[in-house]
Amino acid sequence: MATGKDILAAAVSQLGVKESPPDSNRVKYNTWYYGREVSGPAYPWCMAFVQWCYAQAGAALPFKTASCGALLRWYREHQPECIVKEPEPGDIVIFDFPGGAATDHTGVFERLRGDQVTTVDGNTGTANDADGGAVMRRARSGRLVAAYIRPRELEDDMKRYQTIEEIKQDAPWAAETVEKLVERKALGGTGAGLDLSADMLRLFVVNDRMGLYPAGGK
Helix, strand or coil: CCCHHHHHHHHHCCCCCECCCCCCCCCHHHHHHHCCCCCCCCCCCHHHHHHHHHHHCCCCCCCCCCCHHHHHHHHHHHCHHHEECCCCCCCEEEECCCCCCCCCEEEEEEEEECCEEEEEEEEECCCCCCCCCEEEEEEEEHHHEEEEECCHHHCCCCCEECCHHHHHHHCHHHHHHHHHHHHCCCCCCCCCCCCEEHHHHHHHHHHHHCCCCCCCCC
C-alpha cells in the first residue's frame, strides 16, 4: 500500500515539468486525466497533477475530478474523517488565495515550518500561484490553506487499534462493523485489547458490506 512518502516522491520526481507551449494547459497530466491531449483555458491542471501523483504511487483517489472545490466537497460529504488538522507528507493541500473562489489551487504537502507550508504543485509559478504552468516546490503562509486531506489509502498500516473507542476516534468508518463483531464475541468480548491493524479493519468492513455479518447473526 502506498505511503505519504510515496505520493510525495511521485510529485518531487516531476519538478521542472512545464506545459508546452506556455499558457496552453497542454501537459502530460491533463493527457493522462482526460485520456486525450487537451489544451486551452478550460483545462487547468493542478488537481490533475495531484490525481496523477496518487495514481502513479498506486493509491488512486476515490473521487476523480479536476476541480479542487469538488474534491473538497466530496471528502466533506463522504469521508470527513480524511480532512485533518495536522498535515503529513503526501497529504493533499487545498488553497484559498485572496479574492475569487473559496478554493483556488492544490498541491502535495511536503513540510511545515512555523507558518510556512511547503508543497509540490502542478500548474504554479512565481508570477501566478494558481495558473503558472509548471511543477514547482512552493512555500506559502498556512493562512492560505483551506484544508488538508489525507486519503484513506495513506493510513498508517503500522498502527494497531486496541479499543472500540480508539476506532471510533481514529477509524470511524470501521466502528459499526467492529462493534457488531464484539457483540457477537467474534472479537474480544469487552472491546478492549483488540490489537487490530488498519488492513484487518478494512477486511472486516469489506466482509460486512458483502453481507457476511448479517443483522441478528451469530
